[in-house]
Amino acid sequence: MKILRDLKDYPGQLTGVEKIKYNSNYLRGTINESLVDEITGSISEEDAQVSKFHGIYQQTDRALTKERKRQKLEPYFMFMVRVRVPGGIVSSSQWLEMDRLSDLYGNNTLKLTTRQAFQFHGILKRNLKKQIQIINESLLDTIAACGDVNRNVMCSPNPNQSGIHGEVDRIAKEVSKHLTPATKAYHELWLENKLVAGGAVTENEEPLYGKFYLPRKFKIAFAIPPYNDTDIFTNDIGLIAIEKNGRLAGFNIAVGGGLGNTFGEQQTYPRLGDNIGFCEPDQVIHLIEKIVEIQRDHGDRENRKVARMKYTIDRKGLDWFKKEIEQKSGVALKPPRPYEFRHNSDNYRWAEDREGRWHYTVFVENGRVTDTGVVRMKSFLQEAARMDISDFRLTGNQNVILGNILPSDKGKLERLMKKYRVDKTELSGLRLNSLACVALNSCPLAFAEAETYLPSLIDKIDEITRKLGIHQDHITIRMTGCPNGCARPYNAEIAFVGRAPGIYNLYLGGNREGTRLNRLYKEMLKEEEILTELEKILGDYATNNANSHAFGDFVWEKNYVNPDIPLNI
Numbered sequence: 001m002k003i004l005r006d007l008k009d010y011p012g013q014l015t016g017v018e019k020i021k022y023n024s025n026y027l028r029g030t031i032n033e034s035l036v037d038e039i040t041g042s043i044s045e046e047d048a049q050v051s052k053f054h055g056i057y058q059q060t061d062r063a064l065t066k067e068r069k070r071q072k073l074e075p076y077f078m079f080m081v082r083v084r085v086p087g088g089i090v091s092s093s094q095w096l097e098m099d100r101l102s103d104l105y106g107n108n109t110l111k112l113t114t115r116q117a118f119q120f121h122g123i124l125k126r127n128l129k130k131q132i133q134i135i136n137e138s139l140l141d142t143i144a145a146c147g148d149v150n151r152n153v154m155c156s157p158n159p160n161q162s163g164i165h166g167e168v169d170r171i172a173k174e175v176s177k178h179l180t181p182a183t184k185a186y187h188e189l190w191l192e193n194k195l196v197a198g199g200a201v202t203e204n205e206e207p208l209y210g211k212f213y214l215p216r217k218f219k220i221a222f223a224i225p226p227y228n229d230t231d232i233f234t235n236d237i238g239l240i241a242i243e244k245n246g247r248l249a250g251f252n253i254a255v256g257g258g259l260g261n262t263f264g265e266q267q268t269y270p271r272l273g274d275n276i277g278f279c280e281p282d283q284v285i286h287l288i289e290k291i292v293e294i295q296r297d298h299g300d301r302e303n304r305k306v307a308r309m310k311y312t313i314d315r316k317g318l319d320w321f322k323k324e325i326e327q328k329s330g331v332a333l334k335p336p337r338p339y340e341f342r343h344n345s346d347n348y349r350w351a352e353d354r355e356g357r358w359h360y361t362v363f364v365e366n367g368r369v370t371d372t373g374v375v376r377m378k379s380f381l382q383e384a385a386r387m388d389i390s391d392f393r394l395t396g397n398q399n400v401i402l403g404n405i406l407p408s409d410k411g412k413l414e415r416l417m418k419k420y421r422v423d424k425t426e427l428s429g430l431r432l433n434s435l436a437c438v439a440l441n442s443c444p445l446a447f448a449e450a451e452t453y454l455p456s457l458i459d460k461i462d463e464i465t466r467k468l469g470i471h472q473d474h475i476t477i478r479m480t481g482c483p484n485g486c487a488r489p490y491n492a493e494i495a496f497v498g499r500a501p502g503i504y505n506l507y508l509g510g511n512r513e514g515t516r517l518n519r520l521y522k523e524m525l526k527e528e529e530i531l532t533e534l535e536k537i538l539g540d541y542a543t544n545n546a547n548s549h550a551f552g553d554f555v556w557e558k559n560y561v562n563p564d565i566p567l568n569i
């Protein structure tokens with residue numbers, strides 16, 4: 001199948017987002033006109049779709065909707081801006097600039113996302129351009145942070161874990177660059193075509209994506225065993241770096257991960273990637289490009305709900321998919337190499353790397369960098385950045401590693417940590433392994449709260465685990481405000497997915513390695529019911545875990561979950 005550039009090549013009828021992409025003139029749309037329209041704080045619906053490819057989401061403050069309606073005002077429109085950070089590493093001056101921007105135009109907080117990106121919330125239309133310009137001046141960007149293209153490429157940011165980290169990180173960045181849309185629209189719209197960051201402006205066309213871009217979002221992550229801290233099996237493509245004799249031998253390739261689904265629609269479901277083979281380091285970018293092309297050409301373009309690559313694979317068959325990759329690339333994949341993942345969380349402790357530099361993982365609850373919590377996290381990280389003795393490494397678990405610290409500077413940071421009481425020793429294993437998505441009030445798809453509720457729920461579960469003597473047990477616990485899966489609930493040991501304000505489905509039985517999907521345990525629970533259920537199961541775990549299983553394995557052993565329950569309800 002040839003690349004879709006023209007309507008005459010388009011299979012079926014052009015509708016919805018496909019039509020908007022086609023008519024957008026390579027992602028220009030009428031964004032410029034929308035931006036200068038002073039009558040409304042919003043941009044047009046079509047431009048709201050196109051602007052996603054520029055890393056910008058139009059949102060409303062949902063808490064204000066009723067009152068504004070009563071006052072006959074339009075909804076309170078605001079924008080979320082997502083900054084791409086392939087591999088997650090920024091300098092202390094870039095951190096300071098992001099921090100400054102969050103106060104200048106945002107809601108005074110930074111959100112560290114589950115994909116190693118920064119998000120700003122609450123940006124008004126009139127400030128969007130200035131915001132994007134400052135981000136680019138600090139040599140970061142927002143293009144392709146969202147939209148039907150490849151998103152932020154994840155890579156384990158933890159350099160102490162392996163001597164091959166640097167090379168894997170370099171390859172992840174190359175993949176990101178290779179798959180970035182080539183359109184000039186981003187520079188024209190936001191940077192007045194002045195080249196500020198990100199390399200040369202290329203031809204005004206999309207050699208890889210064509211006029212219709214991909215059928216749906218696309219995600220890639222790299223992990224370096226023994227840690228799966230980027231949760232690679234939840235990505236369209238997951239790359240597992242294989243080390244031999246201290247060198248990068250190549251990658252196992254997993255395809256078809258993705259978590260989003262819709263309640264009540266059985267055709268949608270979470271799926272973990274399948275390991276299809278091993279390739280050499282110099283083959284990986286070519287292979288990734290071919291996989292993206294297969295999804296571009298065979299992904300469903302009529303129904304966005306089943307347009308992700310996981311559905312393409314299940315529709316066409318994994319064998320077909322693998323053959324197609326080999327045929328298109330001319331590379332015969334070798335059998336996957338052995339590897340072992342220990343867990344998909346972060347390691348909270350000082351760690352020394354091979355060059356004698358030090359790294360410290362800071363727990364940022366649900367990635368929300370703010371001064372309103374017990375720890376004044378925003379001020380702490382600001383002050384740490386001003387010291388300019390470390391880089392800042394965003395993790396896939398919404399935390400940040402202060403990295404690359406000279407032994408002589410370690411003490412300075414320790415003093416600062418003491419001053420701000422950034423000391424996690426009293427935090428429970430549950431909290432340290434928790435993730436929650438944004439959800440209410442800004443996410444338009446949320447049915448319930450997540451990051452604004454999970455911390456207080458954990459307070460209550462902690463009371464139970466403390467009584468049971470399992471307070472320090474590391475158990476992954478994740479919450480989302482809807483079934484889309486932004487905090488990767490479906491491979492957590494305990495997960496909550498919002499059904500309505502204050503009401504959640506409870507899932508149990510993912511594992512610590514991130515390689516098993518959990519199952520629905522009970523539906524539509526209120527807080528009291530959640531606590532009753534968990535008290536019962538955690539009590540059983542605390543007293544009857546004869547085989548010393550991790551919690552997620554224990555619930556399978558004791559048949560708390562039923563493998564026959566469909567992955568979607």
Ligand code: SRM
Nearest residue numbers: 113114115117258259260261436437438442443484485486
């Ligand atoms: Fe997500 C949509 C936030 C990681 C699956 N996600 C959204 C939107 C943009 C809502 C929207 O479409 O209007 C949310 C914006 C909320 C807000 O106010 O900021 C949103 N997703 C997030 C973030 C910020 C969650 C967080 O708190 O960290 C994460 C940003 C990642 C990044 O930096 O790029 C985020 N989203 C994920 C992940 C996890 C991952 O990729 O590791 C998933 C599950 C994996 C996957 O893709 O399958 C995920 N988000 C979705 C989906 C379901 C996709 C699907 O295949 O069905 C949607 C809805 C959609 O695309 O239609 C969605």
Ligand code: SF4
Nearest residue numbers: 437443446481482486
């Ligand atoms: Fe919004 Fe749902 Fe994603 Fe949470 S999981 S951020 S509620 S889309």
